[in-house]
Amino acid sequence: MTPPPLVRLRAPEANRSNALHPGAWWLWALGLAVAASRTTNPLLLGLLVGVAGYVVAARRTDAPWARSYGAFVKLGLFVVALRVGFSLVLGSPIPGSYELFTLPEVPLPDWARGVRIGGRVTAEQVVFAVYDGLKLATLLICVGAANALASPARLLKSLPGALYEAGVAVVVAMTFAPNLVVDVVRLRTARRLRGRPTGGLKALLQIGLPVLEGALERSVAVAASMDARGYGRTARVPASVRRTTNVLTLGGLLGVCAGSYGLLAAQGASYGLPLLVAGLLAAVAGLRLGGRRAVRTRYRPDRWGARAWLVAGAGVAVAVAMIWAGAVAPGALRPGVVPLEAPQLPLWPAASVLIGLLPAFVAPVPAGPGKESARP
Numbered sequence: 001m002t003p004p005p006l007v008r009l010r011a012p013e014a015n016r017s018n019a020l021h022p023g024a025w026w027l028w029a030l031g032l033a034v035a036a037s038r039t040t041n042p043l044l045l046g047l048l049v050g051v052a053g054y055v056v057a058a059r060r061t062d063a064p065w066a067r068s069y070g071a072f073v074k075l076g077l078f079v080v081a082l083r084v085g086f087s088l089v090l091g092s093p094i095p096g097s098y099e100l101f102t103l104p105e106v107p108l109p110d111w112a113r114g115v116r117i118g119g120r121v122t123a124e125q126v127v128f129a130v131y132d133g134l135k136l137a138t139l140l141i142c143v144g145a146a147n148a149l150a151s152p153a154r155l156l157k158s159l160p161g162a163l164y165e166a167g168v169a170v171v172v173a174m175t176f177a178p179n180l181v182v183d184v185v186r187l188r189t190a191r192r193l194r195g196r197p198t199g200g201l202k203a204l205l206q207i208g209l210p211v212l213e214g215a216l217e218r219s220v221a222v223a224a225s226m227d228a229r230g231y232g233r234t235a236r237v238p239a240s241v242r243r244t245t246n247v248l249t250l251g252g253l254l255g256v257c258a259g260s261y262g263l264l265a266a267q268g269a270s271y272g273l274p275l276l277v278a279g280l281l282a283a284v285a286g287l288r289l290g291g292r293r294a295v296r297t298r299y300r301p302d303r304w305g306a307r308a309w310l311v312a313g314a315g316v317a318v319a320v321a322m323i324w325a326g327a328v329a330p331g332a333l334r335p336g337v338v339p340l341e342a343p344q345l346p347l348w349p350a351a352s353v354l355i356g357l358l359p360a361f362v363a364p365v366p367a368g369p370g371k372e373s374a375r376p
């Protein structure tokens with residue numbers, strides 16, 4: 001019996017064979033972050049946060065690392081409050097005519113001319129600080145969405161051979177970090193059951209020493225087992241290949257940094273994209289050559305399939321549409337502060353942001369709690 005069309009189009013349940021590549025989640029999240037960097041419109045920023053939150057709620061697993069999204073949301077709120085606090089205390093170059101209140105101003109010496117602490121607070125400077133803080137908070141929340149959706153262990157396993165040693169070190173560190181938390185909780189519970197205090201400096205020292213001792217013992221055991229399995233052994237390559245690898249990798253990374261800065265800056269859209277593409281090509285070539293040093297095989301490597309292309313393409317489409325909107329209608333993406341005006345929701349940039357919801361419908365559905373496929 002043939003299933004109805006809606007059943008055939010439904011995303012399958014995630015398992016080891018069809019799990020989405022973690023790099024696709026990062027490309028999707030970085031696309032949303034680039035879109036957030038092009039606007040200060042709070043309505044568009046709120047829409048980006050809503051899109052990221054919906055996708056996280058629809059495709060997050062029950063793994064421990066998938067619970068980090070809430071921490072990034074709280075960090076974003078803290079950033080907004082901190083940005084507004086700095087604006088209130090240290091002032092702002094934004095002129096304003098609507099005075100809210102006046103703080104006591106601290107007199108400063110002549111060498112600190114141009115800097116003030118306290119003084120007049122206007123509505124324009126507060127609104128500007130809120131807009132600026134919301135943009136940074138949205139960037140952090142997009143990165144938090146990638147952390148909640150992409151398995152860090154699988155992402156590091158997918159690194160090229162040139163970054164093999166760094167990937168192994170990070171994987172080992174990330175493996176022991178949760179164990180440290182578990183040891184602290186276990187020791188505090190044991191002290192509480194024995195009637196001993198769990199707070200204060202003395203209790204911290206009495207808990208910290210056993211935790212560090214256990215971590216050291218596990219590190220030595222893992223190092224011995226990795227050495228027995230041949231980790232760290234590299235193949236010999238000619239000196240010319242090593243020099244070419246270093247030049248391509250370093251130059252490519254510098255190009256990626258400069259191109260990324262151009263894309264994030266308001267005036268760098270013209271040179272940012274070509275420089276970013278050239279840097280990516282040079283870095284990929286360098287990593288390809290550097291991979292000759294690593295003699296290893298991958299167990300069940302993640303495949304980049306059609307669903308990964310759709311997820312990554314959704315983030316790239318949102319970023320491209322927002323960059324285009326910034327060049328065509330910059331006033332809609334950056335509402336005026338002087339004079340104050342209510343932000344309006346531009347229709348087609350908002351519609352382009354909704355493309356970021358595509359992963360919630362095409363990515364494999366995570367398995368239920370307790371199933372093996374839901375684990376990293």
